[in-house]
Structures are given as structure tokens and as C-alpha cells.
Amino acid sequence: xxxxxxxxxxxxxxxxxxxxxxxxxxxxxxxxxxxxxxxxxxxxxxxxxxxxxxxxxxxxxxxxxxxxxxxxxxxxxxxxxxxxxxxxxxxxxxxxxxxxxxxxxxxxxxxxxxxxxxxxxxxxxxxxxxxxxxxxxxxxxxxxxxxxxxxxxxxxxxxxxxxxxxxxxxxxxxxxxxxxxxxxxxxxxxxxxxxxxxxxxxxxxxxxxxxxxxxxxxxxxxxxxxxxxxxxxxxxxxxxxxxxxxxxxxxxxxxxxxxxxxxxxxxxxxxxxxxxxxxxxxxxxxxxxxxxxxxxxxxxxxxxxxxxxxxxxxxxxxxxxxxxxxxxxxxxxxxxxxxxxxxxxxxxxxxxxxxxxxxxxxxxxxxxxxxxx
Numbered sequence: 001x002x003x004x005x006x007x008x009x010x011x012x013x014x015x016x017x018x019x020x021x022x023x024x025x026x027x028x029x030x031x032x033x034x035x036x037x038x039x040x041x042x043x044x045x046x047x048x049x050x051x052x053x054x055x056x057x058x059x060x061x062x063x064x065x066x067x068x069x070x071x072x073x074x075x076x077x078x079x080x081x082x083x084x085x086x087x088x089x090x091x092x093x094x095x096x097x098x099x100x101x102x103x104x105x106x107x108x109x110x111x112x113x114x115x116x117x118x119x120x121x122x123x124x125x126x127x128x129x130x131x132x133x134x135x136x137x138x139x140x141x142x143x144x145x146x147x148x149x150x151x152x153x154x155x156x157x158x159x160x161x162x163x164x165x166x167x168x169x170x171x172x173x174x175x176x177x178x179x180x181x182x183x184x185x186x187x188x189x190x191x192x193x194x195x196x197x198x199x200x201x202x203x204x205x206x207x208x209x210x211x212x213x214x215x216x217x218x219x220x221x222x223x224x225x226x227x228x229x230x231x232x233x234x235x236x237x238x239x240x241x242x243x244x245x246x247x248x249x250x251x252x253x254x255x256x257x258x259x260x261x262x263x264x265x266x267x268x269x270x271x272x273x274x275x276x277x278x279x280x281x282x283x284x285x286x287x288x289x290x291x292x293x294x295x296x297x298x299x300x301x302x303x304x305x306x307x308x309x310x311x312x313x314x315x316x317x318x319x320x321x322x323x324x325x326x327x328x329x330x331x332x333x334x335x336x337x338x339x340x341x342x343x344x345x346x347x348x349x350x351x352x353x354x355x356x357x358x359x360x361x362x363x364x365x366x367x368x369x370x371x372x373x
Contacts, residue, residue, distance in 0.1 A: 031065045037367050039069060042360065046072040049355050052241055053082035053348045057271040058364060061340040068271065074238035074348060076251075087223055087235035087268045088346050091324025093333050094226065094267040095192050097277070099136060099312025100286050101210050102195050103295060107288050110202050113311075120198050125173050129181040132198070135191040136311040137300060143175035144188035146264075150174075155246055155256065162229045163259045165197050185302055185309070189264040192312070196263025207263055215286075219276050224269040229259040233268045238348040240328020252328030252350070265326050271344045278335040278342050281313075282320040296320060305358050317365060317373040319343070323358050325350055332357040339369060 038058065045051050053072030059065075070082040105111055111119075111132060117140075118127035126141075134140040145151055148171040154161055172190030179186070196207045203210055208226040216224055223235060231254045240253045258266045269277075284292045299308040299315050305323075308315040314322045319341075321334035331346035343364055345357040365373040 031060075031063055034368055035065065035067050038067070038364050041363050041367070042069060043071055045355070045360065050242075050351065051347050051349050051355060052076050053238060054357075054360075055082055055084050055086075055088075055271055055344075055346050056360070056364075057084070057275060057342070057344040058368075059275060059342045060368065072348075076239065076241065082238060082348070083236070084271055086237045087233065087270055088237060088331065088348070089233060089240065089265075089324075089326045089329040090267050090269050090274065090331050090333075090346075091261070091265040091326035091329065092189075092192075093269075093274070093322045093324035093331055094261075094263070094265045095312045096281055096322050097211050097215060097226070097267060098192055098195055098199070098207070098263055099295075100281065101199055101207075101214055102132070102136065103287050103291055103311065104214060105199065105202055107291055111198070117194070120201055121169075121194070124169070124194075126177065126181055131182075132195075133311070134181055135195050137185075137298070138187050138191055138309055139182055139185050139300070140188070140191055141177040141179040141181050141184065141186065142188050142190045142194075143172050143178060144186075145169070145172035145190050145193070148172065148175060151260075152245075159256045160231060161259075162257050163262075165193055165262060168193050168260075168262070169197065185300055187306065187309075189261075192264040193262065195312075199263075211267075215277065219273075219280065221269070221273040221276060224267065224273045224277075226267045227258045228262060228266070229257055231255065231257055233258070235268070235270075237268075241349045243327055243350060244352060256327060261326055265324055271346070274331075274333045274344045275342050278321055278333045278344070282335040282337050305356070316362065317369075319361075319365065319373065323356070325356075330357050332361045334361060336373070339373065341368070 042054055042056055053074050056069045058067045068084050070084050072082050074080050074082045113133040115132050116128055117130040130140045145168050151171050199207055211226045239251055242249050243252050295311050299310040301308050318336040318338040319334035323332040328350055330350050333344050335342045343361055345360050347357055
């Protein structure tokens, strides 16, 4: 732990120097200077922590550079290098996909953000007090089923168990509310799970079908998918490592049935596919102008790594996107309309929050734009 704290201080210092030196370079050398400093910070993570491999993609359309960088290994046993074409589990980066479908249904007048949960699931506790908007912006107060003790025990007792969405929702509601609906903010995967169930009830289709038809096919995200069950995920991929919650620091690539994550984080993708999605997510095209405006501006300041959180969307500075962590894989995707810049980063590991792609994203943004990004 001490080593990691020292490392965090070190990379913050590197980033501060990088931002200053990047600005001092002549315009013709500006892009390369920034790239060199982002590369140095990324390499320092591989050199000074237990992160096996990193893939980073930074596309700044205004400045005219497209930087894809890989470092470290994709497999700790064979020492095969990391590959930017590999698919990876994107975890909670799935939530903006989910939120996009939900908001499209709002545009289609099939539901409203002010609708109560009781319209769809009257049997859930406090369903008359919980709105769709509360489920989207994490203010419902519903307990996160990922922290339910029965769910945690199942990791070791029955890792390949296929959970139904209803079972997972029941685990969440089987615990006391974190706070009264609307009275606070707390990140809970149960919210996203319920949104997925509502989407299926309204459309009569599986969530996977709706994501495919509404997002993956139109954007030609050919290496992206959403899984309902199974332990394997498609495409060539790196090995994923570590699960600190269970004190497991081994290979975590395919140990559990993905039904545990479903609407909360069961998707996989590649950096280039996520670039396409992130640019349209923030730039518009999925929703009506009025709903897109609300999506980008209806934000609650949460503090810490979550920055500001809105309708299944995270905001840091002028960048919109999300982060994701799931069994050996961590990642972030962000796009800034103001900077016309997209940043995608993933690690093939899950470590404590001081060593997370979100920290590296913040360093990149500081290198590129200083504190006012």
C-alpha cells in the first residue's frame, strides 16, 4: 500500500511538470510533447505497480492527433505483449449504453423520467417513491446487490451460477435502503439492473437485442456485445487479473457467470469501438436535442472519483463518459465536446482505486489541457 501511495504522488508530480512543459513547447512540437509525457506516465505505472498491461487511446480532433499506445503484457505467464485489438470486459461502461436505450424510450413517449417504479414493478419496496430518474442518477437509495453477503458468498460456493435479473433485484431489496428515495446519492448496481428489466418489459425484447439494434448495428460496433450469461467472452482478449474484494490476486479472466453483472456491466468491447460510442454519446445523435441537453446538464456533484453523476453518465471537467471494473478488467471512456477529444483506457487488472484508469485519464487531461479541462 505504501508503495502505491508513493507512486500516486510521483505520477501527480510528473503530470504537473508535463502540463507545464507541454504548454511551453512550440506549436509544431506540441502534440508530440504531450504524447511523450502521456507515454512516460503510462510506462511508469507498468514499472512501479502490479498492473500487467495497459491500452490507451487519445484522439484529439482539434489538434489533429490519434494516439494508440500499448504497454506491458496481456498474459503474465506467456509474457505476450498487450494488443490494442483485443476485446475486454468494460464493466460499468455498459451503463451509458443502458441509459441511452432508456432515454430513447423517453423520447418515444413510452415512459417518463418522472414515472414511478410502481408503474412497472409495484411489488418492490418503496416503489411508489422511486422515480425512473432516481434509478438513472443513483439517488434511489436502493442497496447495491454486489455487496449483499449472500451474493458475495456465491462467488466461492457457486461461481458459475446463472442469476436471473429478478434474483439479483431481490438481493438488493432484501437489504435496508441506504437512504430514503431522493434524499442522497450512492452508486448502486441494483438501479441499473432494474432499468434493464424495465427496458425489457416495455419493448418485449431482451436488453441485448435492444442494445444491438439501437446502438451496435447503427454505429457498426462489430467488436462489441452484451452478454446475458456464460463465463466466456468473445474475441481474442488479454488475461485479466486480481479481485481484491475476495483477496484473489490470480487469473480472473473467466471465473464467473456474467449473469451476475448483466445490465450493470456485462458488455465487452475494444478501444476503437468505444471511441465511436463515446463521441456520439457526448456529441449527440442518439437523442432529441432537448433530452440530450438534459443528459449533459442534469448532474449531481458527488465528489471523489465519481466527479459529477447524471443520467447513467459521469462527468469530469468537460469530459463525459463512465468507468468500469469487472473481475480482472478496469477501464474508462470519455469524450469532451469542448476539446473534441476522446480518451479510452483499460488495464487488464483490478486493483485499489489509487491505481485505476480513471486516475490515468485525469493525468492525461491535465497534461493535454492543464487544470481547466
